[in-house]
Amino acid sequence: MTNLTRREIGLGLGATVAGTSAAGTFAIAQGGGKVVIIGGGPGGATVAHQLKLGEHKLDVTLIEVSKVYTTCFFSNLYLGGFRSYASLQHNYDGLKRLGVKVVHALATDVDTSRKVVTAGKSSYSYDRLVVAPGIDIKFDSIEGYSQKVAEIMPHAYLPGAQTQLLKRQLEAMKNGGTVVMVAPNNPYRCPPGPYERACMIGHFLKTKKPKSKLVILDPKRAFSKQPVFVEAFGKYYKDIIELNLTNEIDDYAVSKIDAKTKTLTTKAGKSWKADVANVIPSQRAGAIAVKMGLTQGDWCPVNAENFTSTQVKEVYVIGDATIAAEMPKSAFSANSQAKVVAADILSALANKPKFSPNFRNTCWSMVAPDDSVKIGAGYLPKGQKLDPVAPFVSKPGEDAALRKEVFQESLAWYSGIIEDVFAKGAKKKG
Numbered sequence: 448m449t450n451l452t453r454r455e456i457g458l459g460l461g462a463t464v465a466g467t468s469a470a471g472t473f474a475i476a477q478g479g480g481k482v483v484i485i486g487g488g489p490g491g492a493t494v495a496h497q498l499k500l501g502e503h504k505l506d507v508t509l510i511e512v513s514k515v516y517t518t519c520f521f522s523n524l525y526l527g528g529f530r531s532y533a534s535l536q537h538n539y540d541g542l543k544r545l546g547v548k549v550v551h552a553l554a555t556d557v558d559t560s561r562k563v564v565t566a567g568k569s570s571y572s573y574d575r576l577v578v579a580p581g582i583d584i585k586f587d588s589i590e591g592y593s594q595k596v597a598e599i600m601p602h603a604y605l606p607g608a609q610t611q612l613l614k615r616q617l618e619a620m621k622n623g624g625t626v627v628m629v630a631p632n633n634p635y636r637c638p639p640g641p642y643e644r645a646c647m648i649g650h651f652l653k654t655k656k657p658k659s660k661l662v663i664l665d666p667k668r669a670f671s672k673q674p675v676f677v678e679a680f681g682k683y684y685k686d687i688i689e690l691n692l693t694n695e696i697d698d699y700a701v702s703k704i705d706a707k708t709k710t711l712t713t714k715a716g717k718s719w720k721a722d723v724a725n726v727i728p729s730q731r732a733g734a735i736a737v738k739m740g741l742t743q744g745d746w747c748p749v750n751a752e753n754f755t756s757t758q759v760k761e762v763y764v765i766g767d768a769t770i771a772a773e774m775p776k777s778a779f780s781a782n783s784q785a786k787v788v789a790a791d792i793l794s795a796l797a798n799k800p801k802f803s804p805n806f807r808n809t810c811w812s813m814v815a816p817d818d819s820v821k822i823g824a825g826y827l828p829k830g831q832k833l834d835p836v837a838p839f840v841s842k843p844g845e846d847a848a849l850r851k852e853v854f855q856e857s858l859a860w861y862s863g864i865i866e867d868v869f870a871k872g873a874k875k876k877g
């Protein structure tokens with residue numbers, strides 16, 4: 448298995464923007480240095496941070512609707528009781544200290560011909576635009592599900608209140624209750640996310656409500672890191688987790704939900720009654736990307752070498768909203784793509800040669816105390832595609848010391864990426 452160095456983990460490095468120092472030669476004086484970024488998650492906020500590191504005089508505006516960002520990554524650990532909710536929350540003060548203009552408003556419109564973004568009652572003109580709005584939930588992909596029903600049967604796949612709701616429901620459930628999880632179809636945010644969540648709910652049930660069960664209903668035939676997850680289900684959560692994968696006989700895609708009776712019915716016609724239901728439906732790119740015409744189907748196709756849109760000229764799109772060949776939708780990927788985009792913008796504005804990009808992803812998942820697994824690869828553009836390089840994945844049967852090391856790595860990654868995205872330790876620039 449390829450191990451990242453401490454430095455790589457600590458910095459959350461996925462790609463290299465460092466070295467693209469274009470300072471000094473900017474077209475700022477000619478009015479050519481305004482960057483607007485929509486979305487302040489690991490994608491958008493990293494671009495803002497990297498641009499300011501590259502050239503602190505650059506005029507960078509980050510438009511993010513929420514004042515506090517709550518990470519989905521590590522939210523499963525909160526469900527399992529390993530992490531506080533407060534530890535998932537981060538503000539934009541560090542980026543503000545670096546001189547990023549952070550606007551807390553919803554971007555509702557973009558005029559790409561005039562190069563103007565409308566957010567709230569104000570307009571923001573730009574020379575370069577980055578769109579990083581993450582995902583929206585496709586509520587109508589399951590009959591009977593809706594934003595209102597999600598208040599009874601949470602998806603907990605957007606950060607914040609939904610995750611807290613699921614946690615409260617698990618805590619309130621009787622010992623002996625049934626939790627039903629509906630897994631999503633590909634492609635979706637964080638491919639191992641539902642299965643890490645299953646382990647964390649499994650841990651919670653095992654330690655707090657041991658007579659209870661978690662039933663997974665999955666429309667897929669296979670999923671990310673399946674061998675190590677299946678091993679963990681058997682090793683730690685035997686008689687608690689029941690995994691139902693779609694096969695040639697049964698289609699376990701949930702097609703219908705009755706919120707009143709908390710009954711979930713699969714395509715094959717089987718029904719489950721839940722005490723707690725965690726319904727994770729299909730997803731699509733955030734609404735602003737759809738409105739801007741950046742999508743083809745549900746996602747935004749991009750040019751592999753610099754994540755510019757293939758649909759709308761001169762717009763960068765990064766993170767979960769994109770469909771980037773085999774690169775999974777993860778915070779690590781979004782952060783890695785952001786660094787390539789920041790480097791591309793810095794080079795373009797400085798009129799300097801561009802570096803060939805080098806993307807990276809690793810996804811860690813905690814399966815039990817001191818036991819984590821991972822999957823990852825590097826990615827290089829090849830034509831319109833991103834080719835995986837040196838992929839690696841945890842294997843069943845690994846010893847406890849290695850798994851503990853992988854868990855420690857994941858903690859270092861979380862601290863590293865948070866600093867990399869939100870610049871918490873940044874000092875005010877004069």
Ligand SMILES: Cc1cc2nc3c(=O)[nH]c(=O)nc-3n(C[C@H](O)[C@H](O)[C@H](O)COP(=O)(O)OP(=O)(O)OC[C@H]3O[C@@H](n4cnc5c(N)ncnc54)[C@H](O)[C@@H]3O)c2cc1C
Pocket residue numbers: 485486487488489490491510511512513516518519520521522523552553554555579580581582603604605636637640641644733734735765766767768776777778779780781809810811812
């Ligand atoms: C349960 C779970 C576990 C996960 N675990 C991991 C993990 O271990 N490792 C990992 O790498 N990834 C993990 N992920 C995935 C990770 O959370 C996402 O891939 C990542 O957040 C994507 O970043 P993003 O910047 O593209 O989008 P987001 O993080 O969704 O950020 C988008 C931001 O844009 C804002 N926004 C959207 N539209 C507008 C608008 N019109 N105007 C203003 N603001 C707007 C939103 O408020 C949001 O803050 C996990 C996800 C889940 C659900």
